[in-house]
Amino acid sequence: xxxxxxxxxxxxxxxxxxxxxxxxxxxxxxxxxxxxxxxxxxxxxxxxxxxxxxxxxxxxxxxxxxxxxxxxxxxxxxxxxxxxxxxxxxxxxxxxxxxxxxxxxxxxxxxxxxxxxxxxxxxxxxxxxxxxxxxxxxxxxxxxxxxxxxxxxxxxxxxxxxxxxxxxxxxxxxxxxxxxxxxxxxxxxxxxxxxxxxxxxxxxxxxxxxxxxxxxxxxxxxxxxxxxxxxxxxxxxxxxxxxxxxxxxxxxxxxxxxxxxxxxx
Numbered sequence: 001x002x003x004x005x006x007x008x009x010x011x012x013x014x015x016x017x018x019x020x021x022x023x024x025x026x027x028x029x030x031x032x033x034x035x036x037x038x039x040x041x042x043x044x045x046x047x048x049x050x051x052x053x054x055x056x057x058x059x060x061x062x063x064x065x066x067x068x069x070x071x072x073x074x075x076x077x078x079x080x081x082x083x084x085x086x087x088x089x090x091x092x093x094x095x096x097x098x099x100x101x102x103x104x105x106x107x108x109x110x111x112x113x114x115x116x117x118x119x120x121x122x123x124x125x126x127x128x129x130x131x132x133x134x135x136x137x138x139x140x141x142x143x144x145x146x147x148x149x150x151x152x153x154x155x156x157x158x159x160x161x162x163x164x165x166x167x168x169x170x171x172x173x174x175x176x177x178x179x180x181x182x183x184x185x186x187x188x189x190x191x192x193x194x195x196x197x198x199x200x201x202x203x204x205x206x207x208x209x210x211x212x213x214x215x216x217x218x219x220x221x222x223x224x225x226x227x228x229x230x231x232x233x234x235x236x237x238x239x240x241x242x243x244x245x246x247x248x249x250x251x252x253x254x255x256x257x258x259x260x261x262x263x264x265x
Contacts, residue, residue, distance in 0.1 A: 001026075002047040003064045006040045006057035010256065011230055013038040014117065015205075016057070023053065036256055077108055077116070083125040086150065091177075102153045107144055107174045119227040122252045122259035123203050124150050126225045130250065130261055131156055135198040138219060140189045140212070145171030145180075147201055152180045156199075160184040161191070189215045199223040206233035210240050217244035220264070227259035234258055 004025075008016050010032075017028055017040060025042040033039055043064070044050065051059045079089040087101040090108060097103040104124075106116075124147065131137065133155035139148040142160030148171065151158050160183065162168045168186040175182040185191070189200070189212060200220040202209065206229040216224040224246065226237065231253070238248055241262045250261035 001064050002044045002050065003062045004042045004044060004050045004054065005060040005062075006042075006054055007033065008038055008040065008057050010036045010038050013040065016040060020054075023050075024048070077106065080116075082121045083128045085128055086124050086153075088121075104146065104150055104153060105174075105178050106146065107170075107177070118254035118257040119203055119229075119259065120146060122254055122257060123147055123201060123225055123227045126227075126250065126252055126259050126261050127151055127154055127201070130223055130225070131199060135222075136196070137199045137201060138189065138192060138197040140200060140202045141204040141208070142171045142184055143167055143203070145174045145184060147203060148184070149175060149178060149180050151201070157181075158183065158197070159192075161187050161189060163188055189219060192219050194218050195221050197221065199225065201225045203227045205229060206237060209233075209237055213237075213240040213244060216241070216262075217246055217264075222264055223249070224262040225259065226262070227257070229258060230256045231258055234260065 013030060020028055020042045024044055026045065028040060028042045031039040047061055051061050077090040079087060079093055079095055081101065082088055085102055086104050087097050088104050088106050089095065090106045127150055131151060131154050135156050137151045137156045137158035139158060139160040142148055142162045145160055148158055148160040160171055162171065165186040168184050171184045172182040197219055198221050200216050209226055224241065237260060245265050246262040247265055248260055249263040252259040
């Protein structure tokens with residue numbers, strides 16, 4: 001077995017992890033470094049040009065013994081309380097749900113959005129604060145479906161979409177496993193009718209937020225909850241949504257990550 005170690009800035013870690021999975025990684029571990037950096041260690045069955053493929057991240061390639069991924073995963077994923085109402089627990093966890101909290105099952109896997117990232121947790125807190133029972137939500141870039149499931153637990157109705165077919169399939173499978181409506185399709189927010197949702201949620205990168213700003217304003221009647229970016233993108237996103245008549249209602253942050261809530265004027 002071959003081990004590949006890469007260093008990157010924290011904002012690149014999720015996309016780099018996805019690229020490692022696509023390149024055939026059998027497992028990945030993430031370690032925080034000082035200065036907003038992250039070290040990713042990935043394991044592969046063979047060294048198939050790994051150093052050349054990931055040369056931009058200072059790759060270190062070593063031969064190692066086989067890794068017991070099941071044991072490592074169970075040690076790494078521990079239950080965590082998020083906001084005032086959520087209790088995020090991995091699918092194998094048998095601990096009791098704390099009184100007054102709702103259990104949101106975490107399904108670790110290859111799709112983005114497994115619940116441990118600050119951006120995902122910020123959106124869950126924003127949903128707690130601003131989502132109204134019975135509202136219709138659209139979760140664009142749904143990943144594992146965790147935000148859509150969180151909205152269901154809060155009493156909303158909704159649909160998720162993802163341009164990656166595999167992510168959409170993963171989200172459907174996770175929602176079905178947790179007895180939630182598996183309303184997810186592979187495609188873009190552009191496929192939805194105008195004013196077809198009360199709230200749009202998107203935990204994706206800032207470039208995509210800018211591209212989709214007109215669609216957020218077209219599809220959502222009341223709120224847009226946007227995350228997945230650091231502080232330096234806040235002003236630009238406020239201008240982008242403001243150009244479509246939306247104003248910032250709330251701002252949440254954790255470490256360098258930010259979640260913005262916009263409301264229709």
